[in-house]
Amino acid sequence: xxxxxxxxxxxxxxxxxxxxxxxxxxxxxxxxxxxxxxxxxxxxxxxxxxxxxxxxxxxxxxxxxxxxxxxxxxxxxxxxxxxxxxxxxxxxxxxxxxxxxxxxxxxxxxxxxxxxxxxxxxxxxxxxxxxxxxxxxxxxxxxxxxxxxxxxxxxxxxxxxxxxxxxxxxxxxxxxxxxxxxxxxxxxxxxxxxxxxxxxxxxxxxxxxxxxxxxxxxxxxxxxxxxxxxxxxxxxxxxxxxxxxxxxxxxxxxxxxxxxxxxxxxxxxxxxxxxxxxxxxxxxxxxxxxxxxxxxxxxxxxxxxxxxxxxxxxxxxxxxxxxxxxxxxxxxxxxxxxxxxxxxx
Numbered sequence: 001x002x003x004x005x006x007x008x009x010x011x012x013x014x015x016x017x018x019x020x021x022x023x024x025x026x027x028x029x030x031x032x033x034x035x036x037x038x039x040x041x042x043x044x045x046x047x048x049x050x051x052x053x054x055x056x057x058x059x060x061x062x063x064x065x066x067x068x069x070x071x072x073x074x075x076x077x078x079x080x081x082x083x084x085x086x087x088x089x090x091x092x093x094x095x096x097x098x099x100x101x102x103x104x105x106x107x108x109x110x111x112x113x114x115x116x117x118x119x120x121x122x123x124x125x126x127x128x129x130x131x132x133x134x135x136x137x138x139x140x141x142x143x144x145x146x147x148x149x150x151x152x153x154x155x156x157x158x159x160x161x162x163x164x165x166x167x168x169x170x171x172x173x174x175x176x177x178x179x180x181x182x183x184x185x186x187x188x189x190x191x192x193x194x195x196x197x198x199x200x201x202x203x204x205x206x207x208x209x210x211x212x213x214x215x216x217x218x219x220x221x222x223x224x225x226x227x228x229x230x231x232x233x234x235x236x237x238x239x240x241x242x243x244x245x246x247x248x249x250x251x252x253x254x255x256x257x258x259x260x261x262x263x264x265x266x267x268x269x270x271x272x273x274x275x276x277x278x279x280x281x282x283x284x285x286x287x288x289x290x291x292x293x294x295x296x297x298x299x300x301x302x303x304x305x306x307x308x309x310x311x312x313x314x315x316x317x318x319x320x321x322x323x324x325x326x327x328x329x330x331x332x333x334x335x336x337x338x339x340x341x342x343x344x345x
Contacts, residue, residue, distance in 0.1 A: 028139035031146050031167075035128045038172040042124075044069040046199040047173075049122055049192045051078075053300045055160075055337065060300040064122050064190075067199070073206045074115065076122065080301060086316065088303050090114070090296060093206040098289055099296060099303050101314050102212050108305045108312075109289035114296055119152040119163070121177045121190045127165050144169055152179065155295060157330055160187060171195060208289070239277060239318070243338035245331045246270030273324035273335065279317060299337050311336050 026034075044067075051062040060080060067075040072092065079087040089100040097110040120126035130150045131137055138149040145166040152163050159181055166176040173195040179188035204210045240249070247269030255262040260280035267273050294307030304313035311322045311332050322336050 026141070028137075031139070031141075032131060035131060035167065035172055039125050039128050042068070042070060042197070044199050044201065045124065045173075046196045047122075047124075047192055048194055049190050051122060052189045053298070054187045055157075055300055058300075066122055067201065067205065068124070069199075069201050069206065074123070075206055075211065078298075078303065086302075089211050090303065091206065091208060091211055093208070095208065097296075098208055099305065100208070100212055104314055104317065105212070106314050106319075107208070107212065107289035109291045110296060110305070111291065111293040112295065118155050118295070121163065121179055121188060124173060124195075127174050127177065130163070131165065141169075145175060146172075157297075157333060159330055171197070173197070239339055240265070241275065241335045241338045243334050244269070245273075245327060245335065247272060271324065271326040271331065273322060273327055273332075275335075275339070276321045276323075278319045278321075297333060299333065301337075304336060306332070 046068075047066040049064045049066065051064055053060045053062070061082070063079045063081055065075075065077040073094070074090070074092040076090040077087055078090070086101070086103050089098075089102070091098040091100060092114065097112050097114045099108045099110070101107070115123055115126050116129075119130055130152065131148045133153075134150040136151070140147040140149075146169060148165045148167070150163055150165065152160055154160050160179050161182060162180040162184065164178040164180070164186075165174060167173065168175045174190075174192055176192065177188075177190040178186040179190075181187050244267055247267035249265060250268040251264075251266040253264040255264070257278075257280065260278065262276065262278045265275045265277075267275070292305045292307050292312075294305055297304045297306045297311065299313060302313050302315045304311050306329065309323055309325050313320050313336065320336070320339065322332055324332060327335065
């Protein structure tokens with residue numbers, strides 16, 4: 001009698017499983033196919049998100065606006081929550097890939113196939129691509145989300161090898177992404193607040209000229225910018241990396257410029273490197289973008305250009321360049337991240 005009851009229960013459970021499958025429970029393959037269809041049929045979208053990064057000395061939170069228009073035009077505006085007057089824009093249009101800092105009138109043009117060359121936790125297409133390209137991706141369905149756990153492809157940072165992607169069940173758009181370190185701890189979180197899959201755009205929305213324009217019309221903006229540059233000039237002497245990969249400060253040179261100052265610090269030890277900080281009292285005349293044959297790197301407080309053995313970025317009116325033939329890419333990024341807001345002791 002016990003055996004009959006046992007096998008009867010097993011039989012009923014099997015029937016229930018078949019009925020659930022027949023009633024619309026989707027397999028991993030079904031969901032992947034639907035995600036690919038969503039991307040293929042896209043004419044454009046607008047989305048907003050918060051991105052929190054714990055990859056540096058301090059937690060950084062970005063407010064992100066994401067625009068996409070077929071074919072292959074992107075505009076990603078990143079605004080540091082703590083420094084809302086210094087936003088940056090990653091722009092891809094028919095002329096190329098750019099990183100713009102409108103407040104400083106600085107721009108870089110990249111010889112890059114961004115965003116296809118690396119994982120992008122805030123772009124729908126990139127997230128779907130990571131799912132499709134990982135044959136070992138794990139899948140889970142909840143009441144509201146399809147969850148994928150996949151490998152990442154960060155060429156400039158191998159310390160973030162995996163991610164969890166939550167797709168909304170009804171729209172197939174991402175709701176949240178956690179990027180994980182080697183210990184499966186989330187170091188980057190992107191939380192989306194909305195997707196408009198029927199977005200429309202003006203003809204010049206993806207032009208470099210329009211995106212380099214200041215977004216404020218108040219006359220006080222230029223005065224505030226000048227004050228920010230003067231403040232940065234006063235504090236630039238106090239900015240040093242707290243992570244040095246075992247090296248120590250060996251030399252510091254100060255060079256006077258016509259409208260500012262350049263400070264060159266040399267570090268020697270296990271791995272040698274040089275950090276240059278340049279502050280000018282006035283914003284430079286915009287002579288067009290600086291061409292970079294390298295990668296776009298998010299440092300947390302700002303976006304940088306990684307070219308060969310040099311990492312270049314702008315932050316709070318200061319232009320930085322870190323150069324080394326001995327540091328790995330990961331170490332260069334960690335050194336650069338540790339400079340942000342750190343005062344010498």
